Amino acid sequence: MLIIETIEEMRAWSAAQKKSGNRIGFVPTMGCLHDGHLSLVNIARQQNQTVVLSIFVNPLQFGASEDYSIYPRTEETDHELAASAGVDVVFQPGFQEMYPVYPPLTTVQVSGITDRLCGASRHGHFNGVTTVVCKLFQIVAPDSAYFGQKDYQQALVIRRMARDLDLPVHVQMAPIIREADGLAMSSRNRYLTESQRREAICLSQALKLAKELFDTGERRSAPILEAMIKRIQASPSAVIDYVELCDLENLEPVEIIEGPVVLALAVFFGKTRLIDNLILE
Numbered sequence: 001m002l003i004i005e006t007i008e009e010m011r012a013w014s015a016a017q018k019k020s021g022n023r024i025g026f027v028p029t030m031g032c033l034h035d036g037h038l039s040l041v042n043i044a045r046q047q048n049q050t051v052v053l054s055i056f057v058n059p060l061q062f063g064a065s066e067d068y069s070i071y072p073r074t075e076e077t078d079h080e081l082a083a084s085a086g087v088d089v090v091f092q093p094g095f096q097e098m099y100p101v102y103p104p105l106t107t108v109q110v111s112g113i114t115d116r117l118c119g120a121s122r123h124g125h126f127n128g129v130t131t132v133v134c135k136l137f138q139i140v141a142p143d144s145a146y147f148g149q150k151d152y153q154q155a156l157v158i159r160r161m162a163r164d165l166d167l168p169v170h171v172q173m174a175p176i177i178r179e180a181d182g183l184a185m186s187s188r189n190r191y192l193t194e195s196q197r198r199e200a201i202c203l204s205q206a207l208k209l210a211k212e213l214f215d216t217g218e219r220r221s222a223p224i225l226e227a228m229i230k231r232i233q234a235s236p237s238a239v240i241d242y243v244e245l246c247d248l249e250n251l252e253p254v255e256i257i258e259g260p261v262v263l264a265l266a267v268f269f270g271k272t273r274l275i276d277n278l279i280l281e
């Protein structure tokens, strides 16, 4: 496995792969790898001859009061996990390499769908994400890029960016990988105290409860959301940011389920903000 730190070297490697007719699958991450990330690598591996995984904690997508400076950095373990998952290249540019002048004056903004859900409580977050992902797409030049449904809104926004800007990348979304007790895997789970970790299973349980209601024929969003909120609020340290039922494509709130929807939630446990979601079709 190669570790590449410069844009120039990354571009040269990708150009050589293209010349040999190899498809490049790309998995962008912020490191602190877990099985969620590795599941994306697995899919990329199956669909491409080569796989690039990037590790870059992108300051542009963190708010001033968010966890940029303390975001977990676990380089050595990340390299071991990436190598054993079959990654060909870890692209890990430093801050200076990605942003020689900071902040950049040119950014990529997807409007509308970024105003809702996480965009409503994390102003500027998605602009940071689309800007860095657009830059990474230009550098790595992948055929396909893989994103987790765990960050459903993010995957939707990136897919839209690629479509609107004619970026020649096939954006794919892969299922959420969970811990044995149902908690969606996340690099941020390691911030949780033992008791918060125990309580955090209320998120997947609330989604499960919603699915049960849906499966018994409930199509009104109000009773579904009410049941979920009640379940989450039964955990003393949970503070809800949002619990919403939205159209799968435009993320507008839905009152009666008539087509595919996403149930999405963000909940604080102390300072740690966790997200999870479920698609109902």
Ligand code: AMP
Residues within 6 Å of the ligand: 028, 029, 030, 031, 035, 036, 037, 039, 040, 146, 147, 148, 149, 150, 151, 174, 175, 176, 177, 178, 184, 185, 186, 187
């Ligand atoms: P991050 O390092 O948190 O920015 O995540 C990098 C990629 O991994 C994003 O596309 C995430 O959606 C995806 N990802 C993170 N957690 C999971 C998970 N539990 N299951 C599937 N994909 C995930």
